[in-house]
Every structure is written in structure tokens, then in C-alpha cells.
């Protein structure tokens with residue numbers, strides 16, 4: 222109850238408190254209401270103000286919004302544009318990106334492929350290297366093994382060698398001792414040998430004498446060859462048949478048969494055997510013969526000009542028969558068709574050049590024509606031809622026409638230039654037969670003076686290349702007046718030439734050189750040791766029968782070779798006999814030469830021993846040869862033989878044999894000489910070196926044979942001197958004074974060497 226009372230009291234307290242609070246609260250509320258009213262009024266005022274302000278602000282906002290809206294629109298438009306640009310850029314970039322992406326993808330795929338390949342290769346190579354490395358390791362192992370075994374072997378060998386060296390050293394000591402004793406014995410032998418040599422030297426003296434004579438024998442032999450040539454005929458007649466010219470309808474030939482040396486022509490007006498007539502010449506060239514073939518048959522004639530001989534080459538025949546063709550060649554000639562003149566000049570210069578180390582040649586050219594028996598210089602360029610005189614005696618330097626222009630030449634082209642001038646100056650007259658008919662004789666003379674550089678001697682050779690005027694008969698040329706006079710002069714000079722050559726071929730005591738200018742001009746080159754070659758040109762056309770026949774008769778007459786004539790066979794018999802004589806002499810000489818060689822070898826070996834023993838050495842045959850001045854032509858042939866042998870691989874004998882086979886006048890002439898020289902100059906020196914030892918061993922045998930050899934040599938010398946003494950009247954240089962008869966020409970001792978240009 223108490224509690225209830227407390228609670229009542231509390232409730233009464235709380236009711237009082239609540240009453241007080243209620244009253245304060247009411248006061249406050251009234252206050253607050255007042256305040257709220259004030260505030261409400263104030264608020265209303267203020268809200269009005271605010272609304273006003275708000276209205277203003279709203280307007281302002283509205284304005285700002287308007288402005289912003291405008292600015293925004295502008296900005297939006299710019300941004301849209303920008304966006305569009307950007308979009309475009311982005312799309313292009315996207316495209317680029319796309320393309321780059323694609324290329325990158327391709328490259329990536331390629332690189333991936335390559336990388337894969339490289340990887341595979343790398344793997345393969347590494348495998349290979351590993352394999353090789355493995356092999357190399359194996360090899361190294363093998364090598365190590367083999368080097369070990371070799372090392373062992375070498376050591377063994379070294380030991381063996383050391384043993385051998387020791388043994389050899391001891392044998393060397395023994396040999397030294399025995400060598401000393403042998404040396405002593407050899408010294409003794411040498412003394413004995415020197416005494417023997419002294420005795421041999423005494424024996425050799427007569428042999429040396431024989432060797433000296435041997436050269437004389439060879440010289441005689443060469444002379445005999447020349448003599449034989451003269452007997453065979455220093456005058457040669459070659460017949461050449463001109464082919465039918467293209468465009469000629471009438472092609473009936475009068476030539477029935479062409480042989481090596483003979484020719485048969487048929488008379489068209491006769492029949493059967495009576496129509497035929499044969500002619501014999503040194504050579505007959507058919508119409509198909511080339512210029513080169515013709516020249517090859519006369520080449521050695523040309524060569525002999527450089528050896529100091531005079532050579533004359535003629536072309537004879539009727540107009541248009543091919544004289545100029547043979548001598549010069551056709552117009553606009555090629556290397557195949559050039560004639561004898563050009564070929565001869567080429568050869569002359571070629572040979573002169575090949576000899577220039579030992580002979581200095583001077584070559585001069587003259588060209589003259591003989592027209593109406595007057596000599597005219599063809600090498601004048603001022604256009605005023607003067608008449609020239611001919612010297613027939615003691616002509617200086619072999620020049621028959623000293624006043625004619627003489628031009629020194631150094632090459633064939635120099636001569637060709639001169640020939641062109643000469644041919645232009647040559648008188649050419651037109652006849653009914655041939656437009657180009659030459660009515661004068663043209664003479665191209667090549668004068669050669671050679672000086673031997675070693676011995677200083679000189680020699681002179683002349684080559685005359687003569688294109689004769691046409692030989693047709695006067696009546697056939699249908700000419701009168703001046704032309705008739707020309708033809709008469711031509712015929713006269715041609716028949717004078719025929720007479721001279723005929724007289725020479727007959728060895729007639731009188732040779733009628735003075736009957737024409739042509740023969741006067743060529744006097745020194747016709748006859749004597751001069752060589753004469755005549756080309757007889759014929760035209761086989763049936764219409765030219767009578768001309769051809771007279772040409773052939775002329776040629777037959779000058780050649781002196783008549784069919785069936787007793788003289789001709791007698792000559793050949795004598796030639797044969799002489800040839801046999803010469804060959805037997807050559808055999809004897811070669812036998813003697815063998816002996817000389819052997820003895821010379823013996824002497825050489827003896828000489829060397831003597832020298833070792835300080836005993837003076839006697840002069841050898843070789844020295845004798847070197848010191849002894851040989852004739853010019855010998856020297857030339859010697860050098861040429863040697864030169865030729867060098868070119869032919871050193872076989873002189875082969876060359877001689879080959880040339881002998883081709884036979885003919887000229888070949889035997891020159892080859893005979895070269896064979897002589899090869900005998901004389903090559904043989905003594907050739908076998909010395911190789912056979913010294915054998916000769917030493919055979920020395921005794923040889924010395925036993927020595928007396929036999931000397932006897933043989935003396936026999937040969939006697940035989941030669943007998944041959945010399947059988948010669949009759951001496952043959953002189955001057956053909957006019959030369960005595961007739963073949964036998965006289967057999968002379969060995971009296972033949973003169975080629976005339977030198979003194």
C-alpha cells in the first residue's frame with residue numbers, strides 16, 4: 222500500500238510537473254504561434270520576393286538556356302562533322318588495319334613456313350654434322366692407331382739405315398783406298414797414251430791433207446753438176462696450151478694428145494696419120510694447168526738468181542695465146558691467177574730475207590720495152606721516153622741498158638708499183654686479132670747483188686722476165702703502114718731470138734746476138750751458165766692451126782730436142798754416162814768421208830787427251846773449214862741446206878730424195894749441190910759427240926785401217942784428177958767464144974763460177 226501511495230504521490234508529482242510543462246508549453250506555443258505568424262508574414266513576403274526573384278531567375282535561366290541551346294546546336298553540328306571525319310578516318314584506318322593485318326598474316330604464314338623449313342634443315346644439318354663428327358672421331362682414332370704403327374716402323378727403319386750407313390761408310394773408306402791405287406795406274410796409262418797420241422798425230426797429218434783435198438773434190442763435184450745441167454740443157458722449153466675462152470662457139474681443138482713432154486697436133490685439112498704431127502718439149506702444160514702448177518716447175522730457176530746465175534724467162538706465142546697471162550696474169554688477177562712475174566718476185570724476196578743473216582742483197586729493177594727495134598725506158602714518169610743504147614761488153618753491174626731507170630726495191634710491192642708504171646707506159650697497138658695485142662717486147666729485169674757478210678765477197682744475178690710481142694704472121698694481122706712495120710720488126714727480132722737460142726742449144730761457135738736489140742739486151746743472160754726458159758704459148762683453136770704450127774716449129778727448133786734425132790740420143794747417153802760417173806764419184810767420196818769422220822773422231826778424242834796432258838792440239842778439219850773461204854754459192858747452199866734441214870726436222874737426206882723424185886732439170890741441179898754440202902758440212906760434226914766412246918774403243922781398229930783408208934783416198938783423188946785431165950778444150954765464160962761439142966763441157970777444172978757483180 223505504501224508503494225501504492227508512493228506511486229500515487231509520484232503520479233501526483235508527475236501530474237503537477239505535467240501541468241507546469243503543459244502551461245509552459247502553452248505559453249511557448251502561443252509565443253511560437255506569434256512567432257509563426259510573424260514568420261508566416263515574413264515568409265509570405267519573402268516568398269513573394271523569392272517568387273519574384275525566381276521569376277527573374279527563371280527568365281535568366283530561360284535566356285541562358287536559349288543561348289546554351291544555340292551554342293549546343295553549333296557544337297553538336299561541329300561535333301557531328303568532326304564525328305563524321307573521324308568516322309571516315311576510322312573507316313580508312315580500319316581498312317588499312319585490315320590490309321596490314323592481312324599482309325601480316327600472309328608474312329606470318331610465310332615466315333612460319335620458312336621457319337619450319339629452316340628448322341627442318343637445321344635439324345638435318347645438325348644430324349649430318351653429328352654424323353661427320355662421328356666419322357672424324359673414328360678417323361682420328363684410326364690415324365692415331367696407324368701413326369703409332371708407322372712410328373714404330375720408322376724407328377725400325379732408322380735403325381736399319383744407321384746400320385747400312387755405317388756399313389757404307391766403311392766400304393767408302395775401302396773404295397777411296399782402291400781409287401787412289403786406280404788413279405795412280407791411270408796416270409801411268411795416260412803417259413803411255415800421250416806417247417801413242419804423239420805417234421797418231423804424225424799419222425794424222427797426211428789424213429788432214431786428204432781432208433783438205435776432199436773439199437776440193439766436193440767443189441769439183443759441184444762444178445760437174447753444173448756442167449751436167451748445161452748438158453741437160455740450160456735452155457728449157459715449156460709448152461702451154463691456152464684454154465678456150467668462154468663465149469667462143471667454135472671449140473674444135475687441133476691438139477690430139479698431150480703428154481708430160483710431148484704433144485700431138487692434127488692438121489684439120491688432112492686426114493689419118495698424115496694429119497698428125499708430134500712435138501717434144503721439156504714440159505707440156507695442158508689447158509687446165511694452173512698458174513701455181515706452172516710456176517712450181519720453174520721455181521728453182523728463180524732461186525738460182527740469188528746464187529749468182531743469170532736467168533731469162535720468155536713467153537713466146539701468137540697474139541692472144543696467153544703470154545701475158547702466163548707472165549703477169551689476167552687483168553685483176555687474184556692470188557691464184559697471178560703470173561710468173563709476181564710469184565718469182567715473191568720468192569726472190571722471201572729467199573733474200575731468209576738469207577739476210579749472212580748475205581746482204583741489193584735488188585734493183587729496170588723495165589724496158591723494145592718497140593720497132595728501139596729500146597725505151599718503161600719506168601719514166603715524166604712522159605718523155607728516150608731512146609736507150611745497149612752495152613754489149615763489160616757491162617757495169619750486169620746492166621745491159623745502163624741508162625734505163627734502175628730503182629732499188631725492198632719488197633715485192635715496190636716492184637709491183639714499178640711494174641704498174643711500166644705496163645701503163647707500154648705501147649699497145651690494136652690489131653684485127655686482139656684488142657690488147659702488144660706490139661712490143663717488154664723486159665722486166667731484176668738485178669741482184671749479194672754481199673757475203675762473212676767473207677765480203679759479192680755476186681751478181683739477173684732475172685729477165687720477157688713478155689714477147691705476138692708472133693703471128695704479118696699477112697694474118699691484116700695490117701699495113703705503121704702496123705706492118707711493127708710486125709716486121711717483131712718477126713725479125715723473134716727470129717733473131719730463135720737463132721740465138723738455137724745456136725746456143727747446138728753449142729754453135731758463133732751465136733748471132735747482134736741481129737736484134739732483144740738478143741743484144743739479153744746477151745749476158747743467154748748462154749754460158751745462164752739459164753733460159755721459154756714458154757711457148759699456143760692457142761688450140763682450129764682457126765689458129767697455121768699460127769700454132771709455126772709457133773711449135775719455132776719452139777722445136779730452139780729447144781734442140783727433135784724426135785728421133787741422133788744428136789739428142791747421143792746427148793742423153795753422155796748425160797747418163799756423166800751422171801753415172803758423178804754418182805760413182807759421190808760413192809767414193811762418201812766412203813772416204815766415212816773414213817775421215819772416223820779418223821777425225823779419233824783425232825778429237827786423242828786431241829782431248831793430249832790437251833789434258835798439256836800437249837798442243839793440232840788444227841781440226843772443222844777449223845780448216847771455218848777459216849777457208851768457200852765460194853759464194855757453196856756458202857749459200859750450205860746455209861740453205863741447214864736452214865731447210867731445220868725446217869724439215871733436220872733431215873737433209875730426205876729433202877734431197879724427195880726433190881730427186883720430182884726430178885727435172887732444176888731439181889737435180891740444186892739438190893745435187895745441197896747433197897754435196899750436206900756431205901761436206903754436216904757430216905764431220907754430226908756424229909762426233911755421240912760416238913766418242915765407241916771410237917775410243919775402236920781406236921785401235923781404226924788405226925789398223927788407217928793405211929787402208931789413205932790408200933783408198935789416194936785412189937779417189939787419182940780418179941778425180943784423171944777425170945779432170947780427160948777434159949778437152951776449156952769452156953770459157955763468153956758464150957761466143959765457147960768451143961763446140963758436148964765433151965768440152967765435161968771439163969771439171971775449167972768451168973767458171975757464176976759471174977759475180979764486181
Ligand SMILES: Nc1ncnc2c1ncn2[C@@H]1O[C@H](COP(=O)(O)OP(=O)(O)OP(=O)(O)O)[C@@H](O)[C@H]1O
Pocket residue numbers: 462463464466508538539540541542543544545546547551552655657658659689690691758
Ligand atoms: N691459161 C689461161 N687460162 C685462162 N685464160 C687464159 C689463159 N691464157 C690466156 N688466157 C686469156 O686469153 C686472153 C689472151 O691472153 P693474153 O692477153 O695473155 O695473150 P697474149 O699472148 O699476151 O696476147 P698479146 O700478144 O696481145 O699480148 C686473155 O683474156 C687471157 O685472160
